[in-house]
Every structure is written in structure tokens, then in C-alpha cells.
Amino acid sequence: MTAxxxxxxxxLSSYAVLYLLFLxxxxxxxxxxxxxxxxxxxxxxxxxxxxxxxxxxxxxALIDATWNSLIVGVSASILSTVLxxxxxxxxxxxxxxGRRAVNGLIMAPLVLPExxxxxxxxxxxxxxxxxxxxxTVVLGHVLVCIxxxxxxxxxxxxxxDRSLEEASADLGESAFGTFRRVTLPMVAPAIISSLxxxxxxxxxxxxxxxxxxxxxxxLPIYIWGQLRFAAKLPGVLALGTLLLFASFVxxxxxxxxxxxxxxxxxxxxxxxx
Amino acid sequence: MTxxxxxxxxxxxxxxxxxxxxxSEAVQGFALISPTFVYALxxxxxxxxxxxxxxxxxxxxxxxxxxxTLENYRIxxxxxxxxxxxxxxxxxxxxxxLLTVALAYxxxxxxxxxxxxxxxxxxxxxxxxxxxxxxxRVMSWKVxxxxxxxxxxxxxxxxxxxxxxxxxxxxxxAVIITLxxxxxxxxxxxxxxxxxxxxxxxxxxxxxxxxxxxxxxLRVTLPLSAPGVIxxxxxxxxxxxxxxxxxxxxxxxxxxxxxxxxxxxxxxASNWPLGAAxxxxxxxxVSLIAGATVLVIRALQRLAR
Numbered sequence: 001m002t003a004x005x006x007x008x009x010x011x012l013s014s015y016a017v018l019y020l021l022f023l024x025x026x027x028x029x030x031x032x033x034x035x036x037x038x039x040x041x042x043x044x045x046x047x048x049x050x051x052x053x054x055x056x057x058x059x060x061a062l063i064d065a066t067w068n069s070l071i072v073g074v075s076a077s078i079l080s081t082v083l084x085x086x087x088x089x090x091x092x093x094x095x096x097x098g099r100r101a102v103n104g105l106i107m108a109p110l111v112l113p114e115x116x117x118x119x120x121x122x123x124x125x126x127x128x129x130x131x132x133x134x135x136t137v138v139l140g141h142v143l144v145c146i147x148x149x150x151x152x153x154x155x156x157x158x159x160x161d162r163s164l165e166e167a168s169a170d171l172g173e174s175a176f177g178t179f180r181r182v183t184l185p186m187v188a189p190a191i192i193s194s195l196x197x198x199x200x201x202x203x204x205x206x207x208x209x210x211x212x213x214x215x216x217x218x219l220p221i222y223i224w225g226q227l228r229f230a231a232k233l234p235g236v237l238a239l240g241t242l243l244l245f246a247s248f249v250x251x252x253x254x255x256x257x258x259x260x261x262x263x264x265x266x267x268x269x270x271x272x273x
Numbered sequence: 274m275t276x277x278x279x280x281x282x283x284x285x286x287x288x289x290x291x292x293x294x295x296x297s298e299a300v301q302g303f304a305l306i307s308p309t310f311v312y313a314l315x316x317x318x319x320x321x322x323x324x325x326x327x328x329x330x331x332x333x334x335x336x337x338x339x340x341x342t343l344e345n346y347r348i349x350x351x352x353x354x355x356x357x358x359x360x361x362x363x364x365x366x367x368x369x370x371l372l373t374v375a376l377a378y379x380x381x382x383x384x385x386x387x388x389x390x391x392x393x394x395x396x397x398x399x400x401x402x403x404x405x406x407x408x409x410r411v412m413s414w415k416v417x418x419x420x421x422x423x424x425x426x427x428x429x430x431x432x433x434x435x436x437x438x439x440x441x442x443x444x445x446x447a448v449i450i451t452l453x454x455x456x457x458x459x460x461x462x463x464x465x466x467x468x469x470x471x472x473x474x475x476x477x478x479x480x481x482x483x484x485x486x487x488x489x490x491l492r493v494t495l496p497l498s499a500p501g502v503i504x505x506x507x508x509x510x511x512x513x514x515x516x517x518x519x520x521x522x523x524x525x526x527x528x529x530x531x532x533x534x535x536x537x538x539x540x541x542a543s544n545w546p547l548g549a550a551x552x553x554x555x556x557x558x559v560s561l562i563a564g565a566t567v568l569v570i571r572a573l574q575r576l577a578r
Contacts, residue, residue, distance in 0.1 A: 120323065204408070237416075
């Protein structure tokens with residue numbers, strides 16, 4: 001029996017390593033084949049080149065798509081973070097009937113099939129006479145970003161010591177002053193983390209953008225269009241690699257900030273502990 | 274993702290009576306959440322109601338006939354093509370959720386019970402691939418499983434096969450593999466959270482009372498982590514049934530799923546009411562199956578005790 005117990009973590013940890021390989025392996029092939037000279041992705045590589053990367057800035061359609069993605073990403077992340085702050089603050093600070101139901105509704109887009117969410121929004125927007133544009137994409141992205149923003153923000157707001165705010169008020173700060181000098185510094189990392197998470201989601205989101213955009217393409221839509229042509233694959237792989245890298249960097253920063261926020265609000269000593 | 278919702282402190286309503294203080298707290302709290310709530314109402318609830326309404330109407334070339342009819346549902350449920358697509362989508366999403374949960378459980382267990390100091394590092398490592406574009410991850414599976422792909426060239430290089438296999442890509446197994454990979458993180462996190470909540474002294478008690486490691490796992494840890502298993506299964510099952518990108522990119526002719534048919538009705542075929550009825554049917558059936566899954570897991574949980 002003790003033998004099993006000593007054996008088990010060994011087995012489990014090798015399984016864990018294998019599992020990580022399964023998670024990472026597919027993703028790693030993108031950068032590998034993006035520097036291959038041949039257009040078909042197979043081993044062994046026929047040669048190493050940065051040619052595909054050099055072509056990227058010379059593609060006008062890609063530049064447009066990048067700008068569109070940036071506009072959508074920045075607008076969607078700001079809007080969803082603002083809505084997320086209001087909701088997360090309400091959920092963590094106040095107790096009221098129907099709180100769980102409202103929270104459930106706001107989190108629902110997370111577990112609904114994206115296609116159904118997208119076509120439902122499409123129907124309503126067409127009925128309302130909204131013409132499809134980047135604006136409608138932003139509206140859609142905000143809906144799917146809010147749940148993630150809420151998750152990040154509630155973990156940052158939770159354990160937030162209300163007595164600090166009360167102390168500040170007792171010491172004569174106005175409501176706004178308390179917010180600016182006590183609340184905001186405590187939750188700022190969570191807010192920035194939420195902005196980054198939402199930006200990343202919007203940057204990578206395909207289905208909703210696919211249904212709700214007019215003629216303007218975002219980066220994933222541009223990639224989708226390129227996928228039809230086998231010869232364009234290396235360019236797509238190069239672009240994909242850059243996107244992977246961007247997502248990775250943004251998420252790492254977001255995670256570090258989220259942890260810092262959680263630590264700040266949970267420490268007894270508050271801000272400077 | 275249910276982490277935050279579950280982690281919040283319990284409602285403290287019991288002790289408080291309807292005092293003015295509570296009322297003002299309720300009003301303030303609700304006022305604060307109302308912009309987000311209204312946003313979700315307008316862009317989620319209203320659209321779903323509009324879809325449900327459309328499913329009872331008829332497409333008349335360019336206009337929509339608003340007379341009530343169940344014809345779309347008859348087509349959705351009895352036309353062989355839609356029936357087959359629905360069954361295949363359900364089969365794929367059930368298989369994927371079963372596989373994902375089964376593969377994710379040991380990892381979640383490992384991190385929770387043996388993660389030690391590196392718990393958060395492990396969690397971070399597991400979430401990273403999830404934050405990369407879904408479209409790109411599906412694309413990399415296409416690169417791996419393709420005719421000239423990594424797997425084929427690798428197997429040929431090792432001399433295991435003589436010519437590239439066409440059996441890898443463009444079928445439902447390719448869809449299942451890709452989706453299992455894509456949803457892994459979503460399954461690990463809820464299971465991990467519920468395993469973290471398992472009272473370690475209960476496991477020790479079971480061991481002290483003579484249960485072996487396997488028995489104490491089956492009778493204590495596993496049943497106590499059932500809520501995590503339930504949310505993991507649901508979080509994977511419901512969205513995958515309506516997946517569009519994966520079947521389109523790696524599914525080929527045999528891997529087409531219901532979402533592709535729904536998209537076609539809103540695109541080329543331009544029959545919105547039928548597309549709406551297909552969406553509603555899919556949602557209802559997957560909710561029923563999700564409900565059944567919850568009941569089955571709960572029953573198993575009771576049996577194990």
C-alpha cells in the first residue's frame with residue numbers, strides 16, 4: 001500500500017508532463033513551420049527563412065485588418081471592463097435578492113454555443129436596422145468579454161477590506177476622494193488585467209466577428225480568408241506566430257497583475273505590505 | 274470560470290430583517306449592476322427571444338411571413354439531413370466532454386494534491402495555450418493531421434507506414450481530437466476548484482479507518498469532487514455542440530455539425546426561420562442531455578458513498 005502511495009505521484013507527474021506536451025505541441029508547430037522555406041508544413045524542414053515574416057508588412061489587406069482588430073480590441077476591452085467593474089463591484093460589495101440570477105445571466109455567454117449567440121445578435125441588429133460594421137463587432141465582443149472581465153475583477157475585488165474605505169470616509173475623505181485614493185490603487189492591477197484579458201479575447205475572437213462584421217475584416221477573419229489558399233499557408237503561420245506571441249505576452253502580464261491585485265487586497269497590511 | 278461565482282461569500286440575508294439599511298443596500302447593489310444587466314438583456318436575452326420568435330415564422334423569398342407555424346420544427350426534427358447532423362453533433366459533444374473530463378481529472382488531482390508550492394505555476398502553464406487564438410489552434414491540428422502533415426510525415430519517417438494516411442483528417446475523429454484539445458483548460462479549472470475544497474482530514478480519516486488509497490479516493494475524494502466534474506462536463510458539452518470552426522476546418526464531409534447547417538441557413542440558403550428552429554432545437558436537446566448528465570453524475574455520487 002505504501003508502495004502504491006509512493007508510486008502514484010510518480011505516475012501522476014509523468015502523466016502531467018505528457019498532458020502539458022499534448023497541450024503545447026500543436027501550438028508549437030505554428031512557429032516551427034512559419035520559418036520553413038517550403039509552403040507545405042512537413043518534416044524535415046526544407047530550410048530556414050524569415051521571408052514569410054518580411055512579406056507581412058507589405059500586405060495592405062493585412063495592415064487594414066490589424067488596424068481594425070486594434071480598434072475593436074481597444075474599444076471592446078474598455079467597454080467590457082467598465083461594465084465588468086460595475087457588475088463585479090455590485091456582486092462583491094452588496095447583498096440583494098436576485099443577485100445570483102443576474103450574475104448567472106451576465107456569465108451565460110461563456111457557456112452558450114458562440115454560433116447561436118452570434119446569429120441571435122445578427123438577427124436583432126438587422127431588425128433594428130443597424131448596418132454591420134466594426135461597431136456591431138464591438139457590441140458582440142463586449143458581451144462575450146464581460147464574463148472574463150467579471151472573473152478577473154471579482155477575484156481582485158473579493159477580500160477587499162471595506163473597513164479601509166470606511167476609515168478613509170471617517171477621516172474626512174469625500175466619496176470620490178476615497179475612491180481615487182483608496183479603492184482605485186487597490187483594484188488597479190485587477191482592472192488592467194481585465195483590460196488585457198478582454199483585449200486578447202477580442203483580438204483572437206472569430207465567430208462573432210465573422211457574423212457581425214460588414215466589409216471590414218479583423219485579423220482572425222483575414223486569416224480565415226487566407227486559409228482557403230494552400231500557397232498562403234506560410235504567411236498565415238507567420239502571422240499566427242506573431243498573434244500567439246502577442247497573446248502570450250499580454251496574458252502573462254495580465255496574470256502577474258491579477259495575482260498582485262489578489263495579494264494586495266488579501267494582505268493584512270494593505271497596500272504596502 | 275465558475276470559480277468567481279462560487280468563491281463569493283454566502284448570502285447574509287438570514288440574520289437581517291427588512292431594515293431600511295438592507296433596502297438601500299439592495300437598491301444600491303442593483304443600481305450598480307443594472308448597466309451590465311441591461312446590456313446582457315438587450316444583446317443576449319432579446320436576441321434569443323427574437324430567434325425563438327423567428328423559429329415559428331416562415332421565409333417567403335425576401336420577406337418573412339409572421340403566421341405561427343411548427344413547420345420549421347417538423348423539418349428540423351424529421352428531415353434526415355438535419356436529424357443526422359443533430360445526432361452527430363450530440364455524439365461529438367458527448368464524446369468530447371467525456372474524454373476531456375477523463376483526461377483532465379488526473380491533472381486537476383495532481384495539481385491539487387501534489388502541486389505543492391508550484392500550484393499556481395501549473396495552473397498558469399495549463400491556461401496559457403487556452404489564451405491563444407482558437408482559430409490558430411484548430412489550424413495547427415490541420416497541419417498535424419493533414420495528408421502531408423506532421424503525423425503522416427513522422428510516421429513515414431519512422432517507417433511505420435509506407436504512404437500518408439488519409440484517415441487522420443476530415444472526419445469526426447479529427448473533430449473530436451481538436452475539440453478535446455481546445456477545451457482541456459475549461460475542464461481542468463472547475464475540477465481543480467472542487468478538489469481544492471475537499472477536506473483533507475476526511476481523506477486522512479478514511480485512510481486511518483483502513484481504506485486503501487484507491488478506496489479512499491473512490492469513496493471520499495471522487496464523490497466530493499462531483500460538483501467540479503458536473504460543471505466541467507457542462508462547460509464543455511454545451512458550447513461544443515454548436516462548434517463551427519473545427520468541423521469546417523478539420524471535419525470534412527463526414528465531420529459537418531449542426532452549426533454549419535445553421536450558418537448556411539443564415540447565409541447562402543437564406544432561410545432564417547429554419548436556421549432559428551435548428552438553433553432552438555439544438556439548445557433544447559443539449560440542455561436536456563446536460564440535465565440528464567447532471568442526474569447521472571449525482572446518482573453515481575450517491576452510489577459511491
